[in-house]
Amino acid sequence: MKLGRVIGKVWATVKDPKLTGVTLYLMQPVNELDEPLGRPAVAADVVGSREGDLIYWVGSAEATFVLEDRQIPSDVSIVGIVDDKSTGGD
Amino acid sequence: MELARVEGTVVSTMKNERLDGYKLLLVNLVEPDLKSTGQYLVAVDSVGAGEGEIVIVVRGSSARQSAELSNVPTDSSIVAIVDVIEMKKKTIYKKHGAGEKKK
Amino acid sequence: MYLGKVIGNVVATVKHPSYKDQKLMLVAPMQPDGSLKKATMLAVDTVDAGINDVVLVISEGKSASEILEFEKRVPIRSVIIAVVDHVDISEQDQ
Numbered sequence: 079m080k081l082g083r084v085i086g087k088v089w090a091t092v093k094d095p096k097l098t099g100v101t102l103y104l105m106q107p108v109n110e111l112d113e114p115l116g117r118p119a120v121a122a123d124v125v126g127s128r129e130g131d132l133i134y135w136v137g138s139a140e141a142t143f144v145l146e147d148r149q150i151p152s153d154v155s156i157v158g159i160v161d162d163k164s165t166g167g168d
Numbered sequence: 169m170e171l172a173r174v175e176g177t178v179v180s181t182m183k184n185e186r187l188d189g190y191k192l193l194l195v196n197l198v199e200p201d202l203k204s205t206g207q208y209l210v211a212v213d214s215v216g217a218g219e220g221e222i223v224i225v226v227r228g229s230s231a232r233q234s235a236e237l238s239n240v241p242t243d244s245s246i247v248a249i250v251d252v253i254e255m256k257k258k259t260i261y262k263k264h265g266a267g268e269k270k271k
Numbered sequence: 272m273y274l275g276k277v278i279g280n281v282v283a284t285v286k287h288p289s290y291k292d293q294k295l296m297l298v299a300p301m302q303p304d305g306s307l308k309k310a311t312m313l314a315v316d317t318v319d320a321g322i323n324d325v326v327l328v329i330s331e332g333k334s335a336s337e338i339l340e341f342e343k344r345v346p347i348r349s350v351i352i353a354v355v356d357h358v359d360i361s362e363q364d365q
Contacts, residue, residue, distance in 0.1 A: 086255035092215050093248030095235045104200050118200050120169035120224050139229045151247045153230035154169055176360035182318050183353030210272040219361045241334030244272055
């Protein structure tokens with residue numbers, strides 16, 4: 079799992095039926111200092127995050143397991159909204 | 169998942185039979201502002217995407233979870249055609265003719 | 272999947288059993304303009320591809336195992352699944 083920042087939203091009418099009801103966000107992967115890592119991805123969200131939120135996400139096969147009733151065709155899925163984090167002693 | 173622009177169609181006679189009947193599209197991965205990343209992929213289309221459209225591509229084993237492609241050997245699938253991309257409440261991309269009724 | 276050009280093949284005696292009787296090719300990933308990337312890959316051939324053929328390579332373990340008709344997952348990830356006849360690219364694209 080990794081950290082990311084929700085930076086935008088993607089709308090698509092024509093999409094895989096298994097993605098119905100799933101929100102698609104533009105998500106910038108970030109490190110613990112909120113610095114961007116690589117380029118933004120399109121992420122599936124089922125936890126109700128909003129633009130601007132710091133979130134954590136799972137990649138690859140695990141990203142398909144976010145719903146109870148079905149696996150979804152996603153390789154990046156938001157699975158938590160970060161309330162608080164702390165880093166390092168020094 | 170990644171944003172990509174459909175740039176072409178891949179035509180092949182000699183191919184694995186399990187891909188028979190599926191449309192293979194050449195896509196160019198793009199940044200959110202739709203600039204090319206220079207990276208190209210061939211993806212199986214499951215939503216009827218056409219050249220020039222901005223689409224969402226799923227990669228890896230997740231690509232097989234598409235409703236249409238559960239038994240197709242694929243590592244990249246097109247799972248949606250993008251209508252609108254919004255950042256900071258501003259529309260940064262809108263498909264021609266999309267969302268006429270919304271707003 | 273990605274486009275590549277077959278630039279050679281690889282022969283090995285000592286290898287994992289799943290690679291027995293497989294044809295292993297050296298493939299250079301290719302841009303649509305025909306330029307080749309240096310990150311050469313190995314891929315098992317399933318369509319009788321030859322040197323200089325432009326091919327389609329799939330790089331996902333479950334698909335690879337299925338295409339090669341193994342009953343269970345094997346340590347093979349990349350497989351050549353098609354020889355490309357041509358790629359149609361619309362003219363307005365650069």
